[in-house]
Amino acid sequence: MLDLLTTLNAWLIAPLTDYAFMRRALVGGLALSLAAPPLGVFLMLRGMSLVGDAMAHAVLPGVALGFVLAGFSLPAMSLGGLVAGLLVAGLAGSVSRMTGHREDSAMASFYLISLALGVMLVSLRGSSVDLTHVLFGSILAIDDTALWLIASVTSATLLVLALIFRVLVVECLDPLFLRGQGIRGGLVHGTFLGLMVLNLTAGFQTLGTLMAVGLMMLPATAARFWSQRLEGLIGLAIVIAMLSSAGGLLLSYHLGLPSGPCIILIAGTIYLVSALCGRHGSLLARLRRRAAPLEKNEDTCTSS
Amino acid sequence: MSRLTLDKLTLAQGGRTVLEDVSGTFEDGAITALVGANGAGKSTLIQAIMGLLSPLSGQVHCSMPKERRAWLPQQLALDLTFPMSVEELMLTGRWPTHGTFKRYGPDDYRHMHGVMQRLGLSGLAHRPLGELSGGQRQRALLGRTLMQEAELLLLDEPFANVDTHTVEILCDTLRDIANQGATVIVVLHDMEQLARLADCVLLLAGGHAQWVEPETLLERHHAPARRHAHTQAPFISLNLPDVPPCSTY
Numbered sequence: 001m002l003d004l005l006t007t008l009n010a011w012l013i014a015p016l017t018d019y020a021f022m023r024r025a026l027v028g029g030l031a032l033s034l035a036a037p038p039l040g041v042f043l044m045l046r047g048m049s050l051v052g053d054a055m056a057h058a059v060l061p062g063v064a065l066g067f068v069l070a071g072f073s074l075p076a077m078s079l080g081g082l083v084a085g086l087l088v089a090g091l092a093g094s095v096s097r098m099t100g101h102r103e104d105s106a107m108a109s110f111y112l113i114s115l116a117l118g119v120m121l122v123s124l125r126g127s128s129v130d131l132t133h134v135l136f137g138s139i140l141a142i143d144d145t146a147l148w149l150i151a152s153v154t155s156a157t158l159l160v161l162a163l164i165f166r167v168l169v170v171e172c173l174d175p176l177f178l179r180g181q182g183i184r185g186g187l188v189h190g191t192f193l194g195l196m197v198l199n200l201t202a203g204f205q206t207l208g209t210l211m212a213v214g215l216m217m218l219p220a221t222a223a224r225f226w227s228q229r230l231e232g233l234i235g236l237a238i239v240i241a242m243l244s245s246a247g248g249l250l251l252s253y254h255l256g257l258p259s260g261p262c263i264i265l266i267a268g269t270i271y272l273v274s275a276l277c278g279r280h281g282s283l284l285a286r287l288r289r290r291a292a293p294l295e296k297n298e299d300t301c302t303s304s
Numbered sequence: 305m306s307r308l309t310l311d312k313l314t315l316a317q318g319g320r321t322v323l324e325d326v327s328g329t330f331e332d333g334a335i336t337a338l339v340g341a342n343g344a345g346k347s348t349l350i351q352a353i354m355g356l357l358s359p360l361s362g363q364v365h366c367s368m369p370k371e372r373r374a375w376l377p378q379q380l381a382l383d384l385t386f387p388m389s390v391e392e393l394m395l396t397g398r399w400p401t402h403g404t405f406k407r408y409g410p411d412d413y414r415h416m417h418g419v420m421q422r423l424g425l426s427g428l429a430h431r432p433l434g435e436l437s438g439g440q441r442q443r444a445l446l447g448r449t450l451m452q453e454a455e456l457l458l459l460d461e462p463f464a465n466v467d468t469h470t471v472e473i474l475c476d477t478l479r480d481i482a483n484q485g486a487t488v489i490v491v492l493h494d495m496e497q498l499a500r501l502a503d504c505v506l507l508l509a510g511g512h513a514q515w516v517e518p519e520t521l522l523e524r525h526h527a528p529a530r531r532h533a534h535t536q537a538p539f540i541s542l543n544l545p546d547v548p549p550c551s552t553y
Binding site: 045163164165166167169170172173174176177179180181182227228229230232233 | 354355356370371373374375377382383385386387388389393396399400403404405432448
């Protein structure tokens with residue numbers, strides 16, 4: 001019994017009590033896990049799961065420009081990422097409204113332009129190591145500035161999300177009803193995209209621009225297999241994201257693996273397990289449902 | 305009395321003029337049927353009345369506040385995979401009074417249960433939208449407009465793909481709403497429903513509109529209407545000069 005406790009302590013608690021960088025990484029990861037998954041749930045419900053990915057690519061040139069202008073400064077890189085992300089979202093939205101083309105095609109075009117610009121900017125100034133850092137982040141190198149940034153973004157996101165929650169739900173469900181009520185759906189949509197860019201920017205330091213979207217989407221898509229209610233989806237997605245963050249962090253510490261991919265892979269594993277044996281729509285749930293009527297049919301046959 | 309008037313309205317969509325010089329008055333408490341072939345401009349006119357489409361010329365005079373106008377579109381933009389229950393959908397009808405922030409109170413729930421009972425939706429309050437039949441969904445949506453306490457109700461082919469039980473409930477409810485003084489406009493293709501519901505008819509054809517008496521339309525088109533009632537093709541192919549205009553409007 002004592003051995004078990006010692007082992008558990010060595011695996012779960014000791015890394016956190018021994019190292020300040022681990023504590024900071026955990027707090028940062030948990031804070032990100034509080035705000036990003038609800039956004040992921042709405043992205044998923046709006047059929048925009050890949051838009052998060054596009055936006056993650058879109059913030060790259062801003063981050064790169066911040067890096068080129070101010071060196072490895074988190075505020076400069078974050079601000080750059082935020083501006084680039086908002087610019088791409090705004091341009092894509094405007095082009096789609098003006099031309100009547102679907103928003104995803106406009107967004108795909110702009111994020112590709114943005115990504116190419118970003119890669120070019122990074123390669124002009126830095127080495128390939130810098131690019132790797134921007135793309136995949138380093139949660140173990142979080143400093144106080146980064147923690148403040150993440151905490152502020154999380155608080156702001158939760159606050160704004162609470163303010164626009166009802167209108168966002170109605171806009172997802174039935175945009176025409178909202179238009180009929182004189183509410184401009186574009187404004188709600190824009191605010192939502194802004195929140196998403198904000199969270200991707202906050203996540204890039206810890207997880208990298210590409211991995212940040214993983215903590216947003218994977219918990220949401222996994223939760224879909226367990227709950228059919230919006231509150232359930234959001235709550236569950238947050239729990240999954242927190243477990244992934246803490247688990248991934250400890251795994252990377254003990255096995256000497258990069259932290260970002262560890263966190264996302266744990267979330268990915270939870271998704272795969274959910275897809276296989278979740279309560280709603282999973283492989284197992286489908287098999288069970290298919291089996292039920294057959295039994296009923298047999299009963300009917302024998303009784304008749 | 306009337307709170308909705310069209311004044312020499314000309315409407316265009318996608319660079320094409322759809323309706324020209326449409327005038328008329330929708331009486332309070334009356335059910336008006338909008339009748340016309342596919343592409344005659346019924347949905348365009350509804351959009352203009354809802355204030356979602358600016359006219360090329362002319363005006364829609366509507367003294368009813370925007371939040372009291374309800375529209376049930378034909379192919380609804382409702383996302384059925386969205387995790388929401390019937391109860392939650394109906395409560396969104398409280399938007400005009402509750403907006404984004406106000407909490408739903410006991411009165412709202414009491415009103416909702418009354419509406420659900422009236423529409424035969426009792427027992428379905430917690431059913432997810434994705435599990436409803438076409439008829440149940442249509443009743444839930446009408447329930448939302450009842451929660452909205454709409455003064456102007458626009459319905460685009462509300463009886464398409466719904467069961468007869470739902471048709472009965474919808475017809476009775478629409479008549480009740482009208483009797484309480486609301487203006488109801490319904491796009492109809494089926495002559496039987498027109499005979500049952502419509503107090504007056506606005507006929508759209510060839511880019512023009514004409515007010516006609518329901519009886520006149522029924523007399524002239526009863527037979528063809530029955531023959532083509534279940535086909536895809538529009539079965540009311542009318543030329544306006546064929547039908548004498550109604551003197552009232």
